[in-house]
Amino acid sequence: MSPERATGTHVVSKGYMIFLVILMGLVSQMDSWLSLIETKAVPGVLASFGISAGEFAFKQGIFGIIVFGVFFIAWFADAFGRKRGMMALVLVMGVPAILIVFLSSSVHVFLLLYSFIIMGTTSNLWEVPIAEVAPAKRRGLNGSIAFLIGVVPLYAIIGI
Numbered sequence: 161m162s163p164e165r166a167t168g169t170h171v172v173s174k175g176y177m178i179f180l181v182i183l184m185g186l187v188s189q190m191d192s193w194l195s196l197i198e199t200k201a202v203p204g205v206l207a208s209f210g211i212s213a214g215e216f217a218f219k220q221g222i223f224g225i226i227v228f229g230v231f232f233i234a235w236f237a238d239a240f241g242r243k244r245g246m247m248a249l250v251l252v253m254g255v256p257a258i259l260i261v262f263l264s265s266s267v268h269v270f271l272l273l274y275s276f277i278i279m280g281t282t283s284n285l286w287e288v289p290i291a292e293v294a295p296a297k298r299r300g301l302n303g304s305i306a307f308l309i310g311v312v313p314l315y316a317i318i319g320i
Contacts, residue, residue: 172293180289181306187286188310194253194281196315209267219271226275230282242289253280 172180206216233252237245256273264270287303294302
């Protein structure tokens, strides 16, 4: 490892930094959408499984223990690299997102898969690459821009 890389002064191109901020901003956008979709989706979930809001919230709390798996994702990214960690995170969120459509025969299976998706939204691993490669003088600004991309209410602009 070069001394520049070891001390955090590794220089990346401006184009790469713009790409990274936009890409991580889009990941932040997905994170925001997943956090907000529950308000629209839960009434349909309750009707589909024929349970009350209280029963759903109780079971969601129990299955919510899975969300502590976020510590494993963070450890994995530290131990095996950010790229592999982000790919693991994509798999942890993506595979259940696909399977939830086909395998949700009961509220328990639904909540199991949904808890893995929520674990992914709590990760915030998308912030790490910006903090690691942005120049020190622009680190906060670049991270804030990525965050701001994530809070643009595309769900309201695009519609249902």
